[in-house]
Amino acid sequence: MGAGTIRSGAEMSLFAKTAQAIAALALVVTTLVPSQVFAWGGYGHRTTGEIALANIRPETRAAIEKLLKYEKPLGTPECPLATLQDATVWPDCVRRTRWRWGYTAAWHYRTTPICEDYRAFANCSGGNCVTAQIERNQRLLADESLPAPIRLEALAFMVHFVGDIHMPLHSGDKDDRGGNDRETAYGIVPGLNLHRIWDGALAERAITSTDGPIARRYSPEERARYSGGEPADWGRESWQTARDMVYPNAFDTDPCAGDLPDETALTQEDIVEAVPVAQRRIKQAGLRMADMLDRAFEPGALPEPEPRRR
Numbered sequence: 001m002g003a004g005t006i007r008s009g010a011e012m013s014l015f016a017k018t019a020q021a022i023a024a025l026a027l028v029v030t031t032l033v034p035s036q037v038f039a040w041g042g043y044g045h046r047t048t049g050e051i052a053l054a055n056i057r058p059e060t061r062a063a064i065e066k067l068l069k070y071e072k073p074l075g076t077p078e079c080p081l082a083t084l085q086d087a088t089v090w091p092d093c094v095r096r097t098r099w100r101w102g103y104t105a106a107w108h109y110r111t112t113p114i115c116e117d118y119r120a121f122a123n124c125s126g127g128n129c130v131t132a133q134i135e136r137n138q139r140l141l142a143d144e145s146l147p148a149p150i151r152l153e154a155l156a157f158m159v160h161f162v163g164d165i166h167m168p169l170h171s172g173d174k175d176d177r178g179g180n181d182r183e184t185a186y187g188i189v190p191g192l193n194l195h196r197i198w199d200g201a202l203a204e205r206a207i208t209s210t211d212g213p214i215a216r217r218y219s220p221e222e223r224a225r226y227s228g229g230e231p232a233d234w235g236r237e238s239w240q241t242a243r244d245m246v247y248p249n250a251f252d253t254d255p256c257a258g259d260l261p262d263e264t265a266l267t268q269e270d271i272v273e274a275v276p277v278a279q280r281r282i283k284q285a286g287l288r289m290a291d292m293l294d295r296a297f298e299p300g301a302l303p304e305p306e307p308r309r310r
C-alpha cells in the first residue's frame with residue numbers, strides 16, 4: 001500500500017484481503033496455465049476409462065461401484081478414487097508420494113530399443129514392468145478372497161497400466177527414456193518433449209477430433225477390430241508403432257539410420273498424420289480395458305496362474 005494513504009481498520013483489512021486474493025489468483029494462474037494447457041496425460045487416461053465404462057457388462061459396472069466404496073481405507077485422500085475415471089489416473093497421482101509408492105515407478109512402462117530385435121521378456125526384472133503388472137493386478141482384482149481395498153488398489157493399477165501400455169513411447173525407446181529426452185515443439189509451441197506430446201497434446205487432439213464421441217458403446221464389429229490379444233501383444237504393437245511411426249514422424253528420417261538430433265518439431269502435417277494413430281491406441285486401450293474388467297469379475301474366467309517363468 002502506498003505511503004500517505006490513511007484507511008480505517010475495516011477498510012485496511014478489506015483492502016489487504018482483496019490484495020491477497022489477487023496475489024493468490026495470480027499465483028494460481030501462473031502455476032496452472034502451462035501445465036493445464038499441455039499436461040493432458042490425465043485426459044487421455046480418463047477417456048480410456050470412459051470408453052471402458054460404456055462397454056462393460058452391467059454386472060461388471062455394479063462390482064466396480066461396490067469396490068469404489070472402499071476408497072477411504074486406502075488412505076490416499078490427495079488422490080481421489082471415487083470413479084473408474086479416477087482409478088485411471090490414481091497410480092500417477094500416488095507415485096508422487098515417493099516414500100510410500102516409489103516402488104511402483106517402474107510399473108508404468110517396459111521400454112525396448114526400437115533399433116534392436118524385440119525382446120518380449122526384457123526389462124522386467126522381478127515383474128517390475130507394465131506388462132507383468134497388468135496381469136498381476138487383474139489377478140488380484142479377480143481374487144474375491146482378498147480384502148476389498150487391496151482389490152480396489154489392483155483395479156486402479158490395472159486400468160492405468162492398460163492405458164500406459166498403449167502409449168507407443170511407454171514401449172519404444174531410442175536412448176532417450178521413451179522420448180522424454182528429445183526436446184520437441186508441438187506446432188508453434190516450443191519446449192515440450194516427444195513423450196509429453198504423445199501423452200498430452202496429441203492425445204487431447206485425438207480425443208476431441210473424432211466424428212462422434214470417442215467414449216460410447218461400440219458395435220460388436222468395432223469391438224472385434226479394436227480389442228483382442230494379451231498385454232505382451234499390446235506392448236509389442238506400441239514398440240512397433242514407435243519404431244515405424246512415432247520416431248520417423250517426429251524426425252523425418254529413419255530413426256535407425258544413425259543418431260537422432262536432441263531437438264525436433266512436429267509440424268501440422270506430422271500432427272495430422274499422428275492423430276489417427278493416437279486415436280486408435282486410445283480406443284484399443286478403452287475396449288481392451290473393458291474386456292479385462294469383464295473377465296476379472298466373471299467367476300472362473302481367468303486361467304490358473306502359470307508357474308513362474310525362469
Ligand SMILES: [Zn+2]
Nearest residue numbers: 092108160164
Ligand atoms: Zn503411468
